[in-house]
Amino acid sequence: MIKIIQGDITTLAVDAIVNAANQVMLGGGGVDGAIHRAAGPELYEACLKVPEVRPGVRCPTGEARITTGFKLPAKFVIHTVGPVYREITAPCGGSRPMGKRTRRAERVPRLHGEPEKLAACYRNSLALAMENGCKSIAFPCISTGIYGYPKEDAAEIAVREVEEFLAASTSAPCATVDEKNAEMDVIFCCFSTHDVAVYERLLK
Numbered sequence: 001m002i003k004i005i006q007g008d009i010t011t012l013a014v015d016a017i018v019n020a021a022n023q024v025m026l027g028g029g030g031v032d033g034a035i036h037r038a039a040g041p042e043l044y045e046a047c048l049k050v051p052e053v054r055p056g057v058r059c060p061t062g063e064a065r066i067t068t069g070f071k072l073p074a075k076f077v078i079h080t081v082g083p084v085y086r087e088i089t090a091p092c093g094g095s096r097p098m099g100k101r102t103r104r105a106e107r108v109p110r111l112h113g114e115p116e117k118l119a120a121c122y123r124n125s126l127a128l129a130m131e132n133g134c135k136s137i138a139f140p141c142i143s144t145g146i147y148g149y150p151k152e153d154a155a156e157i158a159v160r161e162v163e164e165f166l167a168a169s170t171s172a173p174c175a176t177v178d179e180k181n182a183e184m185d186v187i188f189c190c191f192s193t194h195d196v197a198v199y200e201r202l203l204k
């Protein structure tokens with residue numbers, strides 16, 4: 001079941017809340033900072049123990065790691081790293097003088113795998129929740145703060161991935177873990193009324 005909530009994710013008594021972390025996983029701004037403050041210093045200690053896959057990287061972009069929630073009402077924190085949104089414009093086509101047509105061509109966005117990386121955040125977080133027996137999970141709007149992902153585009157990806165996950169887990173034949181999680185509640189925890197409206201539009 002999918003729900004939309006407006007509020008502070010650190011207050012939710014769910015099995016897992018998802019943190020929009022950074023690769024080093026030692027706290028930061030936005031929701032990451034709020035989660036670390038609410039969970040207490042034990043969360044930092046637990047994150048320190050997550051092995052680095054390369055210097056300064058505990059969780060590569062698109063992947064997810066799990067820790068206890070410590071002082072949070074949530075049992076677990078699933079840390080995932082969303083992509084930084086880097087839309088660039090297409091080259092304007094050599095040294096031709098800038099006319100109306102070239103200016104329009106320049107506005108065509110070129111991404112660097114951000115949609116796939118963001119989708120992977122949702123898929124990997126849900127898979128980790130499932131492996132750990134979670135029946136409820138709350139997501140913030142990953143990448144849409146400091147990382148600059150356009151909110152509507154990010155929400156479309158989030159809704160698509162969650163709906164696909166829930167459809168797959170309810171239709172899976174009698175695999176024990178899937179059965180146990182067939183009724184996972186997925187909450188989109190929006191900080192702003194604008195985010196709520198975006199999700200409501202997509203889910204109606």
Ligand code: ADP
Binds near residue numbers: 030031
């Ligand atoms: P990112 O670096 O992935 O963009 P941010 O933390 O900057 O992460 O923002 C991600 C989203 O989390 C934004 O929509 C922001 O408004 C929201 N957010 C910030 N604090 C909280 C909180 N305490 N609870 C829920 N959402 C939050």
